[in-house]
Amino acid sequence: MAPCPVPAADYAGTPYSPRPAPATMRLPAAVPLPAGAQIFGTEFLPGPASYLLGQRSATCRGALASADGGESMMAADRSHGVTMTIRPGGVGPSTDLACPYIPAAHAADEAFRQGHVFCDHPSADVIRQIPTGTASLYAAAVLVPAQVTDPNIRGSGDGTDPTVALYTAQAGSDFANGQMIACTLAPAEASICAASLTFFLATQAQISTRISAASLRTMEGTLTSFLAEHNRTG
Numbered sequence: 001m002a003p004c005p006v007p008a009a010d011y012a013g014t015p016y017s018p019r020p021a022p023a024t025m026r027l028p029a030a031v032p033l034p035a036g037a038q039i040f041g042t043e044f045l046p047g048p049a050s051y052l053l054g055q056r057s058a059t060c061r062g063a064l065a066s067a068d069g070g071e072s073m074m075a076a077d078r079s080h081g082v083t084m085t086i087r088p089g090g091v092g093p094s095t096d097l098a099c100p101y102i103p104a105a106h107a108a109d110e111a112f113r114q115g116h117v118f119c120d121h122p123s124a125d126v127i128r129q130i131p132t133g134t135a136s137l138y139a140a141a142v143l144v145p146a147q148v149t150d151p152n153i154r155g156s157g158d159g160t161d162p163t164v165a166l167y168t169a170q171a172g173s174d175f176a177n178g179q180m181i182a183c184t185l186a187p188a189e190a191s192i193c194a195a196s197l198t199f200f201l202a203t204q205a206q207i208s209t210r211i212s213a214a215s216l217r218t219m220e221g222t223l224t225s226f227l228a229e230h231n232r233t234g
Contacts, residue, residue: 004040004060021049097178111174133215155184
């Protein structure tokens with residue numbers, strides 16, 4: 001386990017200060033740690049710690065938006081790495097986050113914004129919905145091809161390598177609580193991206209605590225198949 005420090009300045013105006021995550025955690029059986037990978041952890045606020053799987057050579061940093069509770073982590077080596085949004089912060093950003101990729105989140109955002117939504121994504125994006133088997137819970141995998149910039153996904157288009165991402169959401173008629181993770185690494189490190197997204201689904205995505213174990217295994221299999229297809233064609 002490696003630390004993912006949050007700047008002390010992010011806690012201005014709160015009674016809290018940065019805290020390290022527990023020194024160890026148990027990996028789920030579905031996520032063996034690939035060669036060259038590392039788990040990074042931090043505890044933003046009192047409560048469960050947050051973890052990100054990235055490349056060992058990366059430098060990790062966390063960010064806390066103390067005004068609205070936004071939480072994110074990024075483990076990057078130059079322009080390559082993994083970015084995770086744990087909490088977008090605020091009702092609007094939470095509803096917006098998965099809007100371009102999950103139809104139910106798009107519908108919720110349109111209702112919340114009274115029709116004034118901006119949910120575009122590049123036409124080159126490849127998006128696959130991942131059924132959760134549970135009403136109101138959604139997930140979608142995204143491939144952004146190399147040299148295509150998706151303005152919603154940090155790291156895409158920054159070099160010559162593709163980006164893969166996973167979006168999750170709990171969506172109602174006019175709200176959606178979204179989360180996401182995105183990985184941009186060279187094809188030779190595709191196993192780290194695959195492990196990172198699967199680790200997020202298994203341990204960090206809030207929807208996963210409300211999905212049956214059997215459905216979660218099916219989702220992991222669907223995600224793995226999508227990423228394997230990307231690795232052959234991307």
